Amino acid sequence: MVSDDKQRQVDTCRVNQRETHLTTEQGVRIDHTDDSVTVGERGPTLLADFHAREKLTHFDHERIPERVVHARGAGAYGSFRPHTDWLAEYTTAEFLTNPAVLTPVFTRFSTVAGSRGSADTVRDVRGFATKFYTRQGNYDLVGNNIPVFFIQDGIKFPDFVHAVKPEPDSEIPQAQSAHDTFWDFVSLQPETMHMVMWLMSDRALPRSYRMMQGFGVHTFRLINSRGRGTFVKFHWKPALGVHSLVWDECQKIAGRDPDFNRRDLWEVIESGAGAYYELGVQLVDEADEDSFDFDLLDATKIIPEEQVPVRPVGTLVLNRNPDNFFAETEQVAFHTANVVPGIDFTNDPLLQARNFSYLDTQLIRLGGPNFAQIPVNRPVALVSNDHRDGYHQHRIHQGRASYLPNTLGGGCPAVGDGAYTHYQEKVEGTVIRRRSKSFGDHYGQATLFWNSMSMPEREHIVAAFRFELNKVGHRPIRQAVVD
Template sequence: MNDDQPNTDEQTQGGKTLTTRQGHPVYDNQNLRTVGSRGPTTLENYHFLEKITHFDRERIPERVVHARGAGAHGYFEAYGKVGEDPVSRFTRAKLFQEAGKRTPVFVRFSTVIHGGHSPETLRDPRGFAVKFYTEDGNWDLVGNNLKVFFIRDAMKFPDMVHAFKPDPVTNVQDMERFFDFVSNTPEAMHMITFLFSPWGIPANYREMQGSGVNTYKWVNKDGEGVLVKYHWEPKQGIRNLTQEEAERIQGKNFNHATTDLYQAIEEGNFPEWELFVQIMEDGEHPELDFDPLDPTKLWPEEQFPFLAVGRMVLDRNPVDFHAEVEQVAFGTGVLVDGLDFSDDKLLQGRTFSYSDTQRYRVGANYLQLPINAPQAHVATNQRGGQMAYRVDLAPGQNPHVNYEPSSLGGLSEAAPSGAEHEPYVEGRLVRQKIERTNDFGQAGERYRLFSDFERDELIRNLVSALKDCRPLIQERMIDLLSSCDEDYGRRVAEGLGQDARSVREKLRAAAREAEEISHEAQPY
């Protein structure tokens, strides 16, 4: 056979013959079609146009946050109990009911603020998102490695991210912008205390905790609800890095956490986490000095103990990073029967935002992608949209009917699996903070619970980050940290060459003067 002719036998059999997305064999993948060997090129270079236009679109819009990520497949195995109680007492969610029952999962770990190729050694919260492919459809448990957050109201989320992201002019993250926001946001002190300690740089993804952060609800078959918080604890242990250790690693490898996860699974060292919940009766709990729905707070373990409900094992790496890790789409509103929302204001805002951004980032039919598609019965009346490649028809469904109710063979509603959860709600529609903020109590407690080494590292990192900020921002931070713990504020002040007591007196005097001016300006 002439070497210039295509191998038709190989084409027929598939083999490794290069084709276009239309399935057309590619006979020349090296040269454009041109007028003569030197050009010009012609518009009907169809293979080239298909190749280059796809290339132009190979990167879907990067996530606004959590752009840098790594992921793996695995399974969740239920214990069938919550501590010593049967799980059915608290929730009717099927994946938890039977001891030993396994549910497939996909987990995406991530950094938060910087772009897709940023170093994994940066001081930043880490995302910990788990997609459970349950028999009742998908459940997404979307959280972070740290158990608290910077803000408590979703209204502030864009401002927070803007302040933490690189400067829109210089495109460089600026600690003055960061602390300008933080110093005007007292509720952030708890998170800042974690973030600037060694806990702000996990050693890798395997030796890292996870937390749902927000408060959710569990609902049983009688429609009774309880508040719940989720916590992942690594069986590998917990390990963090000092700033010096992180910089040393970054000088050699800025993909260290992704590499560590991938290699561990390839070598059969499957990472494992145990899932714990804390449970609280639904209500305001006036006995607490904080609101239990506040995501800047921890629930005291001595009052609300960690109760084991299952374990998760990651045992399979992705086949293709883009198709799985990059295109996987999570949402805090993706809950199955027996799981519900609380009135946590941050959760309420996230629930809209997450799925909205997936439709923008991946497309209206992102749930048809294999990594996002439920491994359960799917039948909807949704049609069309960009990149729709199938219709979610049930067996026997009339394809002409894409609405409900119908008498012509369309879909019908499912029978309820239990009583509806109907919490009682009453009150005026207002724009107000929650009443029990207690912005400093747990931050001070965390500072005192740290070891001497952790406190030293925390102070060193805060001083380093604050030293180039203007004096007003430094002073506000000294004041807020002193409100958490006097020693905390004093040590940061000394590191900045200031006296905490003098700073606080100065700020109090300025506040009194401003109040007097405001009072004098009021009309009688």
């Protein structure tokens, strides 16, 4: 079952309109909604028709900006429970360490490049984002189905997205990397090569959301009760194993059923079967940070499992579909900076940029600073602060004091024990605009990935490169990629 505390909270917002009467937004009953109020049967429509004006005005404002990336998605509620308490040695995050606690979650899967109306089976990265409604606050693990990313520093993210999106003059192609601007960018940015190898592989063509892995991508930090830090990478492994389509299947399915992956997830959950994943972690002692031939802060690199095995933590079960796609799947707001005690960031420059950008985009996409009050985003933990007003404010705050410190409010909300504490990391250096040399190997892990592939998988990668580059019209770009 879905953990009850979140569902009880959301239940207060669910609306069942069976056996009700049609009304305006003000609760006034309406007996006719097929015709506008006019002067005579063929005369002009009257401005006094408040029902028609309200109906049209609401319709005119129903659409909100889609996500810049990850616009096409599907979501589900579920729960997470750790197997044992072994991770308590490394973190104070209760939802990862207490097997008696069943934490409610909402998970959203997505493609990256395409718009909301694009097909599910395109060649693309898939998003795998999970919001844990923990008793210590919301924690968001905002990952992908590929363990690395295209770029090392978030300052390049606008350039990368501009390159992979439809070209600005023609708005073509949709949800594809097979075009000039993407491969022009790739040819000029060697750091993309590892990710491009994954993108050209069958991992970019998952058969089902229930049959793909998920990765936190970045190196994060766990903090234990003594304040000691440990580097961590998060992994999701599907209970059904990892299975992919082949490119010919993808193209045919996109034509016959562009909703293939989201339909599969919905129907399986509706049948009562659910989707299951195991959360695992790779842990690296901080003393071993420099023992690798790559930088742990480089999001274009993996930690090979032969060097640091993935250790199982707990099970994620997705077993309830949303009641309303827009209200829940579209309005859910994930943010890499949503952390709880026991989990902290590292200085990964891509992660640091995401920590800024996600909040910034949600302010415009969801209409202001109060999007955390939307039911799907609300924590089950108590929320108490001095944030006031703004568009879509639903809380009716009592009292005179909306500042700290105060005496008029009894000194509340109080600060005290059990609060979030950042890792006490010593940082020193000169302010510069320069990449560390430890980020410099762009081909070693791309080669490692190629060498790990079977012969059929290699053939699929070569065929994917051939397909993509044949769509590139500018010959020098094709040559630059090959070179």
